[in-house]
Amino acid sequence: MEVTNKYVTLKTHVEGAPKESDFELKTSLLALSLDLGSGEMILNRMKRYSSSQRTGPGFEGITLGMEIEAYGVAKVVVSDNVEFQKGDVVVGVITWAEYSKIRRNKMIRKLDPLGFPFSYHVGILGYSGLTAYAGFFEICKPKRGEKVLVSAASGSVGNLVGQYAKLHGCYVVGCAGSKQKSFFLRLFLSIDRYFPDGIDIYFDNVGAEMQEAAVANMNTFGRVAVCGVIPEYIDSEKKAAPDVLDVIYKRIKIQGFLAGDHVGLFQDFVSTTSNHLHSGELCPLEDISDGLDSIPFAFTGLFRGDNIGKKIVKIAEE
Amino acid sequence: MEVTNKYVTLKTHVEGAPKESDFELKTSLLALSLDLGSGEMILNRMKRYSSSQRTGPGFEGITLGMEIEAYGVAKVVVSDNVEFQKGDVVVGVITWAEYSKIRRNKMIRKLDPLGFPFSYHVGILGYSGLTAYAGFFEICKPKRGEKVLVSAASGSVGNLVGQYAKLHGCYVVGCAGSKQKSFFLRLFLSIDRYFPDGIDIYFDNVGAEMQEAAVANMNTFGRVAVCGVIPEYIDSEKKAAPDVLDVIYKRIKIQGFLAGDHVGLFQDFVSTTSNHLHSGELCPLEDISDGLDSIPFAFTGLFRGDNIGKKIVKIAEE
Numbered sequence: 001m002e003v004t005n006k007y008v009t010l011k012t013h014v015e016g017a018p019k020e021s022d023f024e025l026k027t028s029l030l031a032l033s034l035d036l037g038s039g040e041m042i043l044n045r046m047k048r049y050s051s052s053q054r055t056g057p058g059f060e061g062i063t064l065g066m067e068i069e070a071y072g073v074a075k076v077v078v079s080d081n082v083e084f085q086k087g088d089v090v091v092g093v094i095t096w097a098e099y100s101k102i103r104r105n106k107m108i109r110k111l112d113p114l115g116f117p118f119s120y121h122v123g124i125l126g127y128s129g130l131t132a133y134a135g136f137f138e139i140c141k142p143k144r145g146e147k148v149l150v151s152a153a154s155g156s157v158g159n160l161v162g163q164y165a166k167l168h169g170c171y172v173v174g175c176a177g178s179k180q181k182s183f184f185l186r187l188f189l190s191i192d193r194y195f196p197d198g199i200d201i202y203f204d205n206v207g208a209e210m211q212e213a214a215v216a217n218m219n220t221f222g223r224v225a226v227c228g229v230i231p232e233y234i235d236s237e238k239k240a241a242p243d244v245l246d247v248i249y250k251r252i253k254i255q256g257f258l259a260g261d262h263v264g265l266f267q268d269f270v271s272t273t274s275n276h277l278h279s280g281e282l283c284p285l286e287d288i289s290d291g292l293d294s295i296p297f298a299f300t301g302l303f304r305g306d307n308i309g310k311k312i313v314k315i316a317e318e
Numbered sequence: 319m320e321v322t323n324k325y326v327t328l329k330t331h332v333e334g335a336p337k338e339s340d341f342e343l344k345t346s347l348l349a350l351s352l353d354l355g356s357g358e359m360i361l362n363r364m365k366r367y368s369s370s371q372r373t374g375p376g377f378e379g380i381t382l383g384m385e386i387e388a389y390g391v392a393k394v395v396v397s398d399n400v401e402f403q404k405g406d407v408v409v410g411v412i413t414w415a416e417y418s419k420i421r422r423n424k425m426i427r428k429l430d431p432l433g434f435p436f437s438y439h440v441g442i443l444g445y446s447g448l449t450a451y452a453g454f455f456e457i458c459k460p461k462r463g464e465k466v467l468v469s470a471a472s473g474s475v476g477n478l479v480g481q482y483a484k485l486h487g488c489y490v491v492g493c494a495g496s497k498q499k500s501f502f503l504r505l506f507l508s509i510d511r512y513f514p515d516g517i518d519i520y521f522d523n524v525g526a527e528m529q530e531a532a533v534a535n536m537n538t539f540g541r542v543a544v545c546g547v548i549p550e551y552i553d554s555e556k557k558a559a560p561d562v563l564d565v566i567y568k569r570i571k572i573q574g575f576l577a578g579d580h581v582g583l584f585q586d587f588v589s590t591t592s593n594h595l596h597s598g599e600l601c602p603l604e605d606i607s608d609g610l611d612s613i614p615f616a617f618t619g620l621f622r623g624d625n626i627g628k629k630i631v632k633i634a635e636e
Contacts, residue, residue, distance in 0.1 A: 030464070031328040068353075069377075106363065111622060186516060193345075207562035208562070210438050211562070212557075226566050227563050227566070230591070237561065239530075239559035239560070239561060240559060240560075240562055241557035241558060241559035242557070242558075244525035244526070244557065244558055244574075245530070246545060246574075247544050247572070247574035248545070248575070249574070249576070250546050250578070251573075251575055251576060251579060252573075252574050253571065253572070253573045254565070254571070254572040255571045255572070255573075256562075256564075256565035256568065256569050256570050256571075257566070257567040257569055258566070258567070258569060261569060
């Protein structure tokens with residue numbers, strides 16, 4: 001049996017922010033059969049994650065004209081992998097396509113929805129959530145009452161860091177959107193207003209001179225978590241150059257991280273976050289588009305700052 | 319009873335590298351008596367530490383015309399502190415003077431020389447040694463076989479980091495002196511030669527663009543210890559701006575530190591280091607000047623890169 005498979009490819013390697021015209025929607029026929037012993041699976045995508053991870057663990061580089069990998073929820077259509085049966089709902093690294101052919105050993109696991117919508121599992125209960133959770137609790141090691149600054153605070157990770165920080169009893173200031181840069185410039189001038197007691201933790205989603213401003217206003221033993229799930233916020237031309245004497249005398253830690261290194265926290269993260277969701281203390285912030293065709297616009301929108309919360313594209317109904 | 323006390327003061331607050339003319343040698347009469355209950359002591363300095371610590375724990379700011387605090391070994395002449403008796407040899411924060419009047423609660427402890435010269439206790443077994451030990455083992459958490467780069471490697475701390483790293487089974491490249499900057503510039507071009515397998519640990523004594531070069535050539539999970547005992551090496555006008563995407567995707571940790579935060583390691587540090595000294599595996603590198611008058615030249619020499627190893631000034635014989 002064959003199906004028509006629509007997928008999104010990259011036409012050209014992107015310099016700077018990607019444009020919709022960099023992408024192309026392709027269609028091919030896909031045989032719903034696999035070589036015996038191949039360990040492969042074919043998945044039917046249901047939801048997908050917003051951004052491609054170029055160098056994260058489990059992800060591969062993008063080849064022009066080929067399908068693009070991303071995090072999503074899908075249903076198994078055909079499987080030669082004994083761990084997965086037809087009809088299983090899975091979550092992990094699939095592709096920007098209606099159907100994904102998945103090799104053995106790819107980062108895919110069966111999904112127990114825990115009573116929540118699938119969209120939660122690509123956002124607040126997925127990689128974005130783990131990024132916020134691991135970055136805030138593991139990298140920043142917050143203490144109750146500490147003062148926390150979050151950049152890109154309306155983004156998929158930033159909004160969750162802000163919520164976790166408040167639940168943890170921290171004082172939180174978030175900044176986002178077009179006013180973000182002016183906020184950071186003002187930090188030098190009006191630290192007394194936003195942080196009369198200085199900053200203890202900066203959850204850095206943007207890099208550049210904003211990291212400098214945060215470090216300059218930090219307290220002794222301040223921590224900067226440099227977040228690796230949304231590099232699209234980061235202008236790689238502009239570099240962060242915090243004052244070295246600040247770093248030394250305030251014993252500041254600046255730590256890059258990827259959530260993939262903290263999968264050991266996953267069970268703890270899911271149970272804590274589920275409980276907060278059930279009690280209504282945590283609120284998912286989702287921005288959902290419809291249909292595979294909307295991917296290029298949705299993806300490039302991340303660079304325009306279009307999204308509020310987690311950008312998700314819904315490809316098919318359950 | 320009164321003695322004549324010579325001491326070094328600062329005439330003017332220093333911009334950039336200090337000059338000998340910024341300092342002034344003063345003489346005053348000091349009564350060798352104390353108010354009962356004051357808890358004060360008067361110490362006769364024997365050796366002194368090279369550089370003043372402007373903001374480290376236990377150190378105070380420098381007031382023009384007043385005595386300048388620094389780390390050294392001294393003998394108690396008069397004491398109203400029950401923990402110290404006349405004749406005790408002590409080590410800790412004293413002043414650039416022949417005699418130091420020490421208030422209660424200052425960072426001073428009795429010294430057991432452990433069979434080593436006093437000079438070792440202001441260098442390899444003192445604050446410099448603890449800085450190298452804590453910075454390398456605690457901040458960098460080295461593993462056998464890892465590749466280590468040390469800047470200012472002929473300095474008081476850098477030379478010890480290099481020695482500890484070799485003893486720990488690491489591959490070490492150190493750079494120092496006037497060729498240091500060109501070495502770092504070459505790192506971008508000839509990483510294959512010095513670090514065919516990349517850098518795992520950078521012990522940063524200089525900041526600035528050299529940190530950038532090290533980070534650019536680092537392996538995944540690389541660590542940068544930004545060392546706080548020799549800020550005189552650091553040009554605070556020039557800032558380090560490592561690539562944020564490197565920091566994220568290579569999960570790099572950049573950590574400022576001061577040895578004073580790691581006094582919990584002191585016993586472990588002293589016993590390990592003493593053993594290595596007795597076995598001849600560690601070699602103290604000392605650069606000793608004679609007499610209080612030599613302090614301004616010795617101190618400013620740190621900024622000229624005059625010293626090889628720990629700069630020590632000997633004020634009096636035992």
